[in-house]
Amino acid sequence: MIFITTGTQEPFDRLVKVADEIAALLPGVIFKVQAFTAQYQATHIDVVNFMTPLEFEENMKNASLIISHAGMGTIISALVNMKPIIVMPRMMKYKEHRNEHQFATAKKLDALQYVDVAYDENELRSKVLEMWPDKLRCLHQVGKFASQQLIDSLQTYIKE
16 A cells, blocks of 8 residues: 655645556555645545544555655654655745745755655656565664654753
């Protein structure tokens, strides 16, 4: 199952449209999609605007692949659950966000090789088709809790 999430703040039709196109190329693969949409009407996937936290977590755990906007909550959830994730950042030039913080996040996580990043629709389509299903891999794992090193560092900073 491929779980796609765009968050609930703003539409991300560009991601929903390419996900719909990918679903047409992968018949028989289940797609679970949480996306707040504006204009685009999907024909190969069912899209829900909202999932409860329990539904979100269940889809995260059951997914073989996560495709997401560059929202840190989703990225961290994927890495905690050791799930392969491909991130496609929202872009200000398409009026998908108010600034380029998602692009900056994606660039940094890409440079660290923590997640796969697709910077446009063609790259996302290519990566999914290349990886599915035999080349899926989680590039990085994080724990559910902060490391002792981070906690110590923060405590030192606060004391100073």
